[in-house]
Amino acid sequence: MKGKEKIKESIRKNYSKVAIKGSSGGCCSGGCSCNGEPIDIYNTTVNIGYTEEDLATAPVDSNMGLGCGNPIAIANLKEGETVLDLGCGGGFDCFLASTRVGDTGHVIGVDMTPEMIQLARKNAEEGGYTNVEFRLGEIEHLPVADESVDVIISNCVINLSLDKESVFKEAYRVLKPGGRLSISDVVATAELPNEIKQDLNMITGCIAGAEYVENIRKMMDKAGFKDIKLTPKDNGKEIIKSWVPNRNIEDYVIPYIIEATK
Template sequence: MSDGAQSTERTAAAQRRAVRNRYARIATADDHESEDCCSDTGGCCGDSTSTGGSEKLGYDDADQHAVAEGADLGLGCGNPTVLASLEAGETVLDLGSGAGFDCFLAAREVGESGRVLGVDMTPEMVEKARENISKNEATNVEFRLGEIEHLPVSDETVDVVISNCVINLSPDKPQVFREAFRALKPGGRVAVSDVVMTAPLPAEVRSDPESVSACVGGASTVDELRAMLSAAGFVDVEITPKDESREFIREWDDSVALDEYIVSATISATKPAQGE
């Protein structure tokens, strides 16, 4: 293996370790504690302690009251379940499912005839999510431990892939989209909320594993994401930055004006149906 390849592997491992450590801390924080996930380097894909909470991310009162306490950690940057337009009977896969909030909302939409599968690489988050299954009486939800670059899911078994401010955390985003494509049935779709880069990040931010774990340093541009999705085989790619997201992104870090570099966006794409 070349020195460059070894250096890339070390960087990817450091990023995964930083992400896993950050979200393990969040998952194991006592319910009565206010775990400030933004305290290390800034942003954290949202923060439930920020003013406005999940309402700013696109969740209404009905969404928040539909899920038992403990699943909504306020860690997203949008509401992918709205973008997905889920239907009864569909199978949904959530990449980076955390404590399960979006999974439980999706379960409500797909009904008893549907199924929701969450995948997360942090053991503490998977444990917390599994505990939340009984709290929400969600018989059609399952959580698995795994990396989103190597999904523990069979080929062509899901109708919809959702994700909420997680793909930016991956050191190999093209592989994430290839795996999503593999898992989707022909005609299946992607519905993702994530951050996109609107201006070049300072070098010290972009190369810092802790900044990557905070949903900042790993952001890609719209053009880069579109190219990744197309290369994976997706069609009808739509990426729409949300200018209004600057309001809550500005709160992720008091020392850096992050809204000058990143915004939230909705990302949708389709796997071609058979014969197309």
């Protein structure tokens, strides 16, 4: 347990630094690659699936290039729905969701990093968003009521959890009957070498914590989800290669779109 708490604290500290830097970015997959090379957040965000309109719509400081896909593109959000974002960061996906659910809808962002919540709240206030709120909490223990959410989104966060089974159980708990899960995450397609699994930078950088794809399916099925779909992103290898050049990490992990219903 001490080892897990140490890892969790390292993850929290890493994303605290990212939040403080804001849209200037941080490591990994936001602001610089895992080997320390700078990356362009605008091009990175477009490459993982967002449009120029998305970038123009959300507050600039909410987008730090932290993602591996675009869950909003697959969520099919409707006016009046309640949306929950697991690991909301600076609120980028929350703000995009808020425009789709409208004034009668509601968006909740949850993040375990106080600095991220502070940044997201600041972005919401400055942008005049009235249908969005941000709550400090862990995705394994969601500060959200039972059966109160229509749609759950998440972008490259569940891989960071040290208890993914609890994440899916919690997601199932808070979803309304008929609710849906629409997330983007990095999953393992082959056994990761030990030197990668034990590399703390690779853990905080959304690589080493990736769970094997069929294990994800089993966890979701055990939690109660139906209509489970796990689909690799077409440019997934390109995305991973941009994070970690020259190490062939893309042979072991790749971004997937993960969908299911309650």
